[in-house]
Amino acid sequence: MLIHLQAAGTSLVLDARGPRPPAILHWGAALGDLADADLAALAGAAVPAVPPSSLDEPLRLSTLPALAEGWTGRPAVRGSWAAGPARPAWRLAGVERPSSGAVVADLRSADGLLQVAGEVSLSPQGVLRMRHTLTNHGTGPFLLDALDVVLPVPARAAEILDFSGVWAYERRPQRAPLRDGAWSRETRHGRPGHDDPFLMMLGVPGFDFRAGEVWAVHLAWSGDKRLWAERQPLGRSVLGAGELLDPGEILLPPGGSYTSPWTVAAWSATGIDGLSERLHGWVRARRGPVPPRPVVLNTWEAVYFDQSMERLRGLVDAAADAGVERFVLDDGWFTGRTDDRRALGDWTVDAARWPHGLHPLVAAVHARGMDFGLWVEPEMVSPDSDLARAHPDWLLGPPGAATWRHQRVLDLSSGAYEHVLEGLTALLREYPIAYLKWDHNRDLLQEGAAHRQTTALYRLLAELRGRFPHVEVESCASGGARVDLGVLDLVDRFWTSDSNDPLERQRIQRWTGVLVPPEHLGSHVGAPAAHVTGRTSDLSLRLATALFGHAGIEWDLTTASGEQRLEVAEWVRCYRRLRPLLHTGTVVRSGGDDPDRLVHGVVAADRGAAVYALVTLRASGAAIPPPVQFAGLDPDRRYTVRPLPLGGPPRTVQDRPPAWLLDGGITLPGRLLAEVGLPAPLLAPQQAVVFEVVAA
Known part of the structure; x- marks a missing residue:
């Protein structure tokens, strides 16, 4: 039979008349309603010529092409x-x-x-x-x-x-x-x-x-x-x-x-x-409505392994004052884990640093209206751990196999599977944990293991989600090394990168977001000096970058000034107001991959509102850069465009801003905003300005 599948402007025509395997005759633009005779004519017309010195019948590329x-x-x-x-x-x-x-x-x-x-x-x-x-x-x-x-x-x-x-x-x-x-x-x-x-x-x-x-x-x-x-x-x-x-x-x-x-x-x-519009819509339809993505504070770059109730009490209060909704305790909470060279696999709370378990910290977090999350790395083990010493047979690879970040891999096709499952189950039963940051900090480096390890991971995640359906899971793999639509069926978000440098994050998020909707991509405000690159960035750029994702904070707010903490709190309020748009709308981007600047935004599904960012990556090659074009708006509706201040005004190199910004905004038809655009402020390098656009 000849089969025509058509949806959302796309057609697929499959020739399954036999006796040979089916062949795809067309995959691309919608062909409209086709009668059986039209499909038969298309199939006949698709038969190519036979060139000299080749197979004596027309080449037919099937869905199982073979010699x-x-x-x-x-x-x-x-x-x-x-x-x-x-x-x-x-x-x-x-x-x-x-x-x-x-x-x-x-x-x-x-x-x-x-x-x-x-x-x-x-x-x-x-x-x-x-x-x-x-x-x-x-x-x-x-x-x-x-x-x-x-x-x-x-x-x-x-x-x-x-x-x-x-x-x-x-x-x-x-x-x-x-x-x-x-x-x-x-x-x-x-x-x-x-x-x-x-x-x-x-x-x-x-x-x-x-x-x-x-x-x-x-x-x-x-x-x-x-x-x-x-x-x-x-x-x-x-x-x-x-x-x-x-x-x-x-x-x-x-x-x-x-x-x-x-x-x-x-x-x-x-x-x-x-592509993004199709893929994002498909992911969202498969998952169904996603609860509002809570503002996260993760402790990693705030305290690293320096964990205690005394050290974290002030951070809990600072997070709550800023409007944070989820407090996540990162690596360092379990027995003997004083650095990254030991104790992975021993998933019991360290009695020396937490003599009363994590209960006092969880209680403090809940008392301030936040839910509690915890970092784990269940697929890995430190050679210097009680688990590795007790079960060397559970380690993937031969004795003496290469370590990576001073750790080995647990073979989840062995008895390690039940050990990990029951260890995590015990934690989730003892503590009211709403979120697991699930890390994976090394390659396997073992031939013949990837398939069974991946299928075991999927089974493990599915089992845990069946036991604890309320617990959200983040896929982290030393940053963004496990971002795919296979594991997205089993997790709620990805840690997009271990770099919180906003300049690097702009491109990382831009391209990761081609496939994955923004509500599934963790994006955090880091410290003024990025811990990975050492580059110092203004708060306005850091806030503008983290806004366009599942927003959070990776910064010791107790070291921030009073003014900075107020600006972060205002940003949190802004994110919470805008997240229904940011996490359901259509992502749009400036056409090319400009080395000087980026423009990107999210347009509401009904095109009644939008949020855009103009980001300068380096000094412009022109004294007056091109206008900012606002893609994706309804061409026949009128919109008001206003700057959305975040973290103080961005640095500019201009004697006077564009006239429309002096006036505080402008109202124009969507067609003009998209095709002509508006004059851009002359931002200094590594700056950002956010615009809110609302239908008049």
Whole structure:
């Protein structure tokens, strides 16, 4: 049959007439209502010419491309039997339609030994999901090397954008033309890693945030992965994604099955922001309404390991006075944990620093109207710990394996799983903990372990959430090394980066937010001098940066001046007023990736209000910079634009501000604000100004 899925301006046409595997004839712009005859004509017209010195029949790129059909690029399925490599010729055995937006194709190898169930769905937001389940029907074991999703893209998608990075500098974009061959990104961290390709985009040359067709794929998986883009001289281009399996990692016995992670894909005709609108809408629809994201104070950069009731009492009061709603005790609360070289795995409260347990601190936090959160790192263990000494067999890897941040990995496929589950259960039963900051501070560095460790993590999180559904969980992995849509089904937010430097955070949050909605990205106000970079930033820039996310504070407020604490309290009130808009609206960004300045904002779903920020990264190359354009507004409504003061006025280098700012604001049609814009204040480098826009 020929199947046409259509939603939110996106169409997918699948040729599942058999006997060969289904083929995607179109993925992109909506094609409108098509009659059966139109679909048949499209399928006929999609048959290409046969070039000289090639396969004697037209090349047909299926959902399981393989050598047997003439595809000489990377195949979707690779594996072997004891007798040698398997090169199955796939045939379509049947098609099911579990819903109007979903298709399941039953594919069998010609010898009947392998079966693949290929699932395809198109969400109401226009987000495409695909995965495969492979089952071994043979009499011997099948060694699976790869089971990937391969999606065709048109030849005009000729420029690639993905990401790299290191600790505290995640989500660094990199662009290049797509040439013949494969641009392949693989991660072998046992977690996505700071250099995670994250979201691989392939678009028309020059696509940016606001313009250009672009196709993108993300693997919803928290272990090893590969993403790739490939252009064949045969004339076909593809995007691919799949779990990166080590040799021997998946050995399927007779009757055994393996299901690949979901590949999440989207197409946009309006640049990267169009992708974000689809992906954010899909994430929000899957999760349902999210409770208001409470203002967090985390103790890490405030006190580090210097923990005691005496040390923290003043910080609790300062946090409450500022309007903080959640107080999180970070690393250092458990037995013997005086630095990062010992005691991981011994999840009992340190009696020396907390002789009465954490009860007095929790009581003080609750007395000031805040809920209580706690840092844990359950997947890791210190060699210098009671747990490691008692159970060396629970450590992943051989004795003497490399440490990372002076710690080893607990093998969650061993008895360590029950130990961790019961240890966390005991904590959550003894203390009224509303939130766990779940850290993961090292790579696994162990071949053949990533798959089982990741599946065990998912099982552990699901079990804990079943026992304690009220407890929220943050995914932290030495900052942003585990940010993916797989674990987002089991956690409530991500720690976007270990860097609180607002200048670095501007770009990290800009690009991480392409995939993940802002309400799931932790963004904190740090100390005046950033602890990672040492750079000093004005409070206004720090507040403006942290506003656009799940806001919090990572600063010892007891050291702040009285004026600074009042400004932080006013910022908290502003965030609490604006968070319904910030956490449900449409994210918009200035079109290009300007090295001098950034403009970004969030527009309410009904386009009745918006909040924007203008941020200068460095000195402008022009005496008078371009106007600020307010994207995403209703062109036919009138809006009033006013500056929103946060943390004092930003520094400017100007003899006189623009006239509209002298007047305190201006009212204009949305079309003019978006297309023409308003003159920008001449901000000094590393400054920010926030604008609130309300329909008149």
